[in-house]
Amino acid sequence: MSKFRNYLLFVGALAVVAAIIGSQARAWSTPEHEDLPVSIELTQISKNPLDLLNQKVTFKCRFASQGNIFRKKDDVFSPENFENFSVWTSEIQFWSKQDLKNAYPTLYILKDNKELINRLRVLERFNKIEIVGVVESVYANMPWIKVESIRVINDDELDQSMASQVTRAVEFVNSGEFQKASICFEIAQERKVPKYVEELITSKRREIENIKSQKIIAHKKHEAEQVLEQARNYAKSGVFEKAATTYGKALKASNEYNTSASIHKEIAGFFIDFYMSKKEISLLDYSINEFKIAQKIIGHPDDDILYALAYIETLKAKLSNDYTKAERLARKCLELNTHHYGGRKLLADIMSYQITNQKQKSEAIILPVAPKKRIKLPKIQSKQEDLVVEIDDLISEQELLTMESEIAEIENSLVEDIRKVSDSKEAESTINKEIEEKIPGLSSDDFKGMLSETDEGLNETDITDEEVSSLLNTELPDFPVSENNSTLPEFAL
Numbered sequence: 001m002s003k004f005r006n007y008l009l010f011v012g013a014l015a016v017v018a019a020i021i022g023s024q025a026r027a028w029s030t031p032e033h034e035d036l037p038v039s040i041e042l043t044q045i046s047k048n049p050l051d052l053l054n055q056k057v058t059f060k061c062r063f064a065s066q067g068n069i070f071r072k073k074d075d076v077f078s079p080e081n082f083e084n085f086s087v088w089t090s091e092i093q094f095w096s097k098q099d100l101k102n103a104y105p106t107l108y109i110l111k112d113n114k115e116l117i118n119r120l121r122v123l124e125r126f127n128k129i130e131i132v133g134v135v136e137s138v139y140a141n142m143p144w145i146k147v148e149s150i151r152v153i154n155d156d157e158l159d160q161s162m163a164s165q166v167t168r169a170v171e172f173v174n175s176g177e178f179q180k181a182s183i184c185f186e187i188a189q190e191r192k193v194p195k196y197v198e199e200l201i202t203s204k205r206r207e208i209e210n211i212k213s214q215k216i217i218a219h220k221k222h223e224a225e226q227v228l229e230q231a232r233n234y235a236k237s238g239v240f241e242k243a244a245t246t247y248g249k250a251l252k253a254s255n256e257y258n259t260s261a262s263i264h265k266e267i268a269g270f271f272i273d274f275y276m277s278k279k280e281i282s283l284l285d286y287s288i289n290e291f292k293i294a295q296k297i298i299g300h301p302d303d304d305i306l307y308a309l310a311y312i313e314t315l316k317a318k319l320s321n322d323y324t325k326a327e328r329l330a331r332k333c334l335e336l337n338t339h340h341y342g343g344r345k346l347l348a349d350i351m352s353y354q355i356t357n358q359k360q361k362s363e364a365i366i367l368p369v370a371p372k373k374r375i376k377l378p379k380i381q382s383k384q385e386d387l388v389v390e391i392d393d394l395i396s397e398q399e400l401l402t403m404e405s406e407i408a409e410i411e412n413s414l415v416e417d418i419r420k421v422s423d424s425k426e427a428e429s430t431i432n433k434e435i436e437e438k439i440p441g442l443s444s445d446d447f448k449g450m451l452s453e454t455d456e457g458l459n460e461t462d463i464t465d466e467e468v469s470s471l472l473n474t475e476l477p478d479f480p481v482s483e484n485n486s487t488l489p490e491f492a493l
Helices: 002-029 042-047 097-101 114-121 160-175 178-188 195-237 240-253 261-278 281-298 303-320 324-336 341-366 384-392 397-401 404-420 425-438 444-458 465-472
Strands: 056-067 082-089 104-110 128-139 142-152
Touching: 042 056, 042 082, 042 142, 082 114, 104 114, 104 128, 114 142, 160 178, 160 195, 178 195, 195 240, 195 261, 240 261, 261 281, 261 303, 281 303, 303 324, 303 341, 324 341
Parallel strands: 104 142
Antiparallel strands: 056 082, 056 128, 082 104, 128 142
């Protein structure tokens, strides 16, 4: 008997253990709603509703409004048994109309749960709440949630009046009414503002300042462009003094112009035009300074700038006839760009100027004082002292001392001849011939030799009068005409 009892006890114990194990297995496979809920974001629930089907979840959100969304012949939610309402995410961007439309409208409370229904009735728009509920079904890819509890979170209040001011401020920012936007932001901040809204206000204020700065910069740029255009018009009209002053104002009006190599080239070219009009050498120094500024901005040797400097130095050299610096710059230009047509032509002209100068200096030594025609003896006057003086020009003093008697005879003979053929060109020629024959030590062959030597001296130079005149009148190279009709190099405009 005792053995039978023990057997029954053993079998009963096994049944109890099996029952316990079976209940545990059922609990793991199909968890009851009373289990701890899964804490999750509302956006995650809406993205993956099927993964959370029949699971209890908890999430934070903001109350939107009560609703009336039900399905026909719904076995779970019906208007007779449930109250419907909608919510937003906890950080709803209420200032955006599009975000306000993105509410989650499928939350339901049993009407039998009077306490929960009463709590729903007193909720205000934008109240932050924490909801615990079960995803009972999924329809139209939306989670249909049965709400089991609602807790109001008072430490993150979003006041409707504050929200209204922030919304208006954002609208004012978008319409460019920054003063009104700033006032609305200040009114909103007098109330309690959630952290994410405070971050919005800070970013919008920064945006306002950036837009203001950009507008100021754009306005200043527009003004600078107008001043620059005015300077160009003055230069085009030949009002150079006003153009120079206005160019200076343009540089002050825009820092962008100060750091622009092209603008400094343009101003440098303008000063060359100014010099062409006024011929004041100091204007070329202004031009050189502007080209050097442009060169510094570029940061590397520029063949066009070197060409321009060589051109300016050529203009200056025309006053001093020293083309050394101009030639050096022109050669540097061609070292950078051997195909620079302007540089090649300018260097050729510089060399022509230098050759012309050398010719002119050598002519002062090579060319005789006598003119390029047969020497005519001076007219002899009737007075003896005049005759002696004129003959002294041809005969040395020593020779005259040794020929006093001969000269006296020649004088008497000349006076007689003059009386016979006075005021006659033929008489003058005859007298000259006789003088050549009668002066001791000088014969006709001697005079021919003197004339021959003179002609040879004149022919020692390879350049003619016409060539000299042509070189002296040579102009600097012509440059392409720019939009403002300047005769400057096109790179300087």
